[in-house]
Amino acid sequence: MAIFPPENRVWWNEPLHRPEIIWITVAFLWGLVMFFTMIYWHFSGQQNLSNEAYRIFPEVYAERTEAMAEKYTVRTETNLDIPVVHPKPGTDVYMLARLWEWWPILELEKGQEYRLHLSSLDWQHGFSLQPTNINVQVHPGYEMVMTITPTQAGEFGVVCNEFCGIGHHTMVGKIIVVDK
Amino acid sequence: MANELFRICPDTGFKIDRNAEKLIKANAVVAIVFLAVGGLFGLLVALTRWPAVHLLPAEWFYLALTAHGADVLLFWIVFFEIAMLYFTSSVLLNCRLATPKLAWGAFWLMLLGAVIANVAVLQGESSVMFTSYVPMQAAPHFYLGLILFAVGALVAVFIFFGTLVTAREERTYQGSVPLVTFGAITAAIIAVFTLASGAIILVPTFLWSLGLIGDIDPVTYKIVWWAMGHSSQQINVSVHVAIWYAIAAMLLGAKPLSEKVSRFAFLMYIMFLQLASAHHLLVEPGISSEWKIFNTSYALYLAVLGSLIHGMSVPGAIEAAQRRRGFTSGMFEWLRKAxxxxxxxxxxxxxxxxxxxxxxxxxxxxxxxxxxxxxxxxxxxxxxxxxxxxxxxxxxxxxxxxxxxxxxxxxxxxxxxxxxxxxxxxxxxxxxxxxxxxxxxxxxxxxxxxxxxxxxxxxxxxxxxxxxxxxxxxxxxxxxxxxxxxxxxxxxxxxxxxxxxxxDAYSKAHPVLPPAGAVAVSTYGNEEAxxxxxxxxxxxxxxxxxxxxxxxxxxxxxxxxxxx
Structure with a gap:
């Protein structure tokens, strides 16, 4: 029994049972399939994170985001006058996270590629783009860049899904996707 | 002397060290107290997240969630695991527990740490979630409580190792350690790794909360914190798999289908589970895909392989034992009549x-x-x-x-x-x-x-x-x-x-474990059987x-x- 020392002192010489050998083989091969599926997706799948990232001072990131907003703001929304920024397709677009907002609102064109930059000015935040369901961690001092192509038109919420203090549940941003 | 130190268990025949027995009791009781407290916080969390009920205000919700994580994920589980480590070493090997006084020291240190951490959370300045990601900061005694708890647990793990050495020297068992003890050893080895990782990250974080260190890199924090946070879950896996084997053995006389395969599966845990920190870093900035793929898969899913093997060995052992007992009709009589x-x-x-x-x-x-x-x-x-x-x-x-x-x-x-x-x-x-x-x-x-x-x-x-x-x-x-x-x-x-x-007399009349039938089924046949x-x-x-x-x-x- 498993609570006593093995009766057969040279237990390591016992032959394996057929069902065990078969299951170990199947399980090992399944592990290989899962391992290579991740690699395969990097070559043929369309949803991969680039892993392009930079160290950056929060002030510098804020400046870049403000510069983009100044250039491309088309209107403001809500009583807080949050700018809605409509950058040129194919360019670098910035969204910053801070307690407790995603800034600014981005307006993107359907089917166009953008280099989306994400960083935080204070604590960690979670970029959760809904309902398409893209979830990325946002750190202070790190600027993550990913190439993103919206494929549906409409309004998308950016929920913060990393706990960031008492106002965490009010931290919602927006990405608007328009038909060209 | 021997009579004072040990009693013979009337149910199992094990020689039980009274010191170990008391320590198992103390750790198990405290564990259950933390389960009750942490479970209550968990219920409050679930009722708040039920939109129609939405019980707690926001501040209390985040506080309850932090307390829930610390009390059940850490304190309940680790206290119980220490009880299990003492059980699988001292009791199953018929051996005296090494350094019982130090074991009491470890117990009190863990309790002190757990209480300090709970006080810190309840004071409301440490609602940082169990993960306490920097740069969000908790009160210094939140980290201090966790550190004291981890040090106490580490001491207890080394007492477990000491007991194994004592058992070997005093020849209290023959041949190899039982499979259940082997599983506990894997858990203890992983525990050393995880508790060390915890110290490596929580000590500087504690100093940072006191203002003695300027800055802690948030990505580095996560890598090291999860070397504790996730790998410590693998301690749980090792222990609960060992418990599956133990219960199957004690109640049904189930014997592992193959000692070699089951031990190999535990060994996979030691060798690969530590890579699991990567599970928490798959969408972080600045980490390469190569690193992520290798680590998140525990190197070709070899630790998963360990669990898959146990997934057949444990029910297989039960089925073999039940069939020997005569429940052989159809595919599932053995399970229905369990x-x-x-x-x-x-x-x-x-x-x-x-x-x-x-x-x-x-x-x-x-x-x-x-x-x-x-x-x-x-x-x-x-x-x-x-x-x-x-x-x-x-x-x-x-x-x-x-x-x-x-x-x-x-x-x-x-x-x-x-x-x-x-x-x-x-x-x-x-x-x-x-x-x-x-x-x-x-x-x-x-x-x-x-x-x-x-x-x-x-x-x-x-x-x-x-x-x-x-x-x-x-x-x-x-x-x-x-x-x-x-x-x-x-x-x-x-x-x-x-x-x-x-x-003793009552136990003989009312056995907890099924009588000798268990022994009869434990001798098992060859491959054909x-x-x-x-x-x-x-x-x-x-x-x-x-x-x-x-x-x-x-x-x-x-x-x-x-x-x-």
């Missing part, structure tokens, strides 16, 4: 099934590099780990408690009717919690979030109505699990205080579910906006 009315068995078997089907499969899916994009920090994550750590570990710990109370506390279980139903209430409740949180997570709902309606937000967002339904069902099943948890605490505390005392068609069917169903669910999630991912 002692489902014994909470130790029902808890153990549900733990096995839920850990595999819910916690295990979802864990692999969640830990797949690209699939993590559609799940990271959603409720899918707590859905997954309530499947592993609650439906798996906690349920297994509850199951073995039904044997620990009569054998170590030497008291009969009171309220047997309630005890019989308790694992079902708790197990099915937790399975529901896990599944509905995973469902809500698949719909994108954020974890650790007070208000899924975003009422106070400047910019609103609406989750789909199905997500609200999921959270309501989650609340209902949380109530069911809480009732099951309360039943456990009532039965166990009541039994320890008021159960009929089991002196092994017939486990029921287990093969169960494993096949499991494997089909695994493969199907895995690729369904790739399908979900392929519908997301292209990213590169």
């Amino acid at each position: 002692p489902w009315g014994n909470p130790a068995f029902s808890g153990m078997f549900m733990s096995l099934v839920f850990f595999g089907f819910i916690g295990g499969i979802s864990g692999v899916v969640l830990g797949t590099e690209q699939l993590n994009i559609i799940m990271h920090n959603t409720l899918y994550v707590p859905g997954h780990f309530h499947g592993t750590v609650v439906a798996g570990t906690t349920l297994a710990f509850m199951a073995i408690t039904y044997l620990v109370v009569p054998l170590i506390f030497r008291r009969d279980i009171i309220l047997p009717g309630l005890a019989r139903w308790q694992p079902y209430l708790f197990g099915i409740g937790v399975a529901g919690i896990s599944l509905f949180m995973m469902g809500a997570g698949t719909l994108g709902v954020s974890r650790r979030h007070w208000d899924m309606t975003f009422t106070d937000a400047a910019i609103g967002f609406e989750y789909p109505p199905a997500a609200f339904l999921m959270m309501g069902l989650n609340g209902i099943f949380a109530i069911m699990a809480a009732v099951g948890g309360l039943a456990f605490v009532v039965v166990i505390v009541g039994s320890v205080l008021f159960g009929t005392r089991r002196d 092994l017939k486990i068609p029921g287990t093969i069917m169960l494993v096949t169903i499991f494997f089909a579910a695994f493969v199907l669910y895995y690729f369904v999630n790739w399908k979900y991912l392929s519908e997301v906006w292209p990213l590169s």
Whole structure:
């Protein structure tokens, strides 16, 4: 029994049972399939994170985001006058996270590629783009860049899904996707 | 002298060191207190996340969630594990416990640390969640409490090792250690790694909270913190798998199909589980895909292989034992005629099934590099780990408690009717919690979030109505699990205080473990004799579910906006 020392002192010489050998083989091969599926997706799948990232001072990131907003703001929304920024397709677009907002609102064109930059000015935040369901961690001092192509038109919420203090549940941003 | 130090267990014949016995009791009792406290916080969290109830205000919600994580994930589980380490070394090897005084020191240090951390959380300045990601800062004594607790646990782990050495020197057992002890050794080795990682990150974080260190890099913090946080879950896996084998052995006389295979599977845990820190870094900036793929898969899924092997060995051992007892008709007579009315068995078997089907499969899916994009920090994550750590570990710990109370506390279980139903209430409740949180997570709902309606937000967002339904069902099943948890605490505390005392004569008349029948089935035959068609069917169903669910999630991912 498993609570006593093995009766057969040279237990390591016992032959394996057929069902065990078969299951170990199947399980090992399944592990290989899962391992290579991740690699395969990097070559043929369309949803991969680039892993392009930079160290950056929060002030510098804020400046870049403000510069983009100044250039491309088309209107403001809500009583807080949050700018809605409509950058040129194919360019670098910035969204910053801070307690407790995603800034600014981005307006993107359907089917166009953008280099989306994400960083935080204070604590960690979670970029959760809904309902398409893209979830990325946002750190202070790190600027993550990913190439993103919206494929549906409409309004998308950016929920913060990393706990960031008492106002965490009010931290919602927006990405608007328009038909060209 | 020997008579004072040891007693002979009338049920099992083990020589039991009275010091070890007292320490097992103390650690187990404190563990259950933290389970009760942490479980209550968990219920408050679930009722707050039920949109129709929305019980707590935001501040209290985040406080309760932090306390819930620390009390059940850390304090309940680790205190119980220390009890199990003493049990598997001292009791199963018939050996005196090494340095009992130091073991009491470790116990008090752990208790002190746990109390300090709880005080810090309840004071309200440390609602930083169990993970305490920097640069968010808790009060210094929050980190200090965790550090003291970890140091105490580390000392206890070394007492376990010391007891193993003593047993070997004093030749208290013949040949190799029992499989259950072997499983505990793997847990202890992983524990050293995780507790050291915890010290490496929490000590500087403590100094930072005092203002003595300027800055802690948030990504580095996560890598090292999760070397503690995730790898410590693998301690739980090792211990609860060892408990599966132990309960199967004690109740049914089940013998591992093959010592070699089961031990090899435990060895896989030691060699690869430490890579699991990567599961928490799949969508972080600045980490390469090569690193992520290798680490998140535990190097070609070799640690998963270990669990898959146990997934056949444990039910296979039970089936073999039951068939030898004569339950040979059809594919599943052995399972139908298993002692489902014994909470130790029902808890153990549900733990096995839920850990595999819910916690295990979802864990692999969640830990797949690209699939993590559609799940990271959603409720899918707590859905997954309530499947592993609650439906798996906690349920297994509850199951073995039904044997620990009569054998170590030497008291009969009171309220047997309630005890019989308790694992079902708790197990099915937790399975529901896990599944509905995973469902809500698949719909994108954020974890650790007070208000899924975003009422106070400047910019609103609406989750789909199905997500609200999921959270309501989650609340209902949380109530069911809480009732099951309360039943456990009532039965166990009541039994320890008021159960009929089991002196030697009483124990002989009312055995806890089935009598000699168990020994008869433990001698098992050669390869030809092994017939486990029921287990093969169960494993096949499991494997089909695994493969199907895995690729369904790739399908979900392929519908997301292209990213590169």
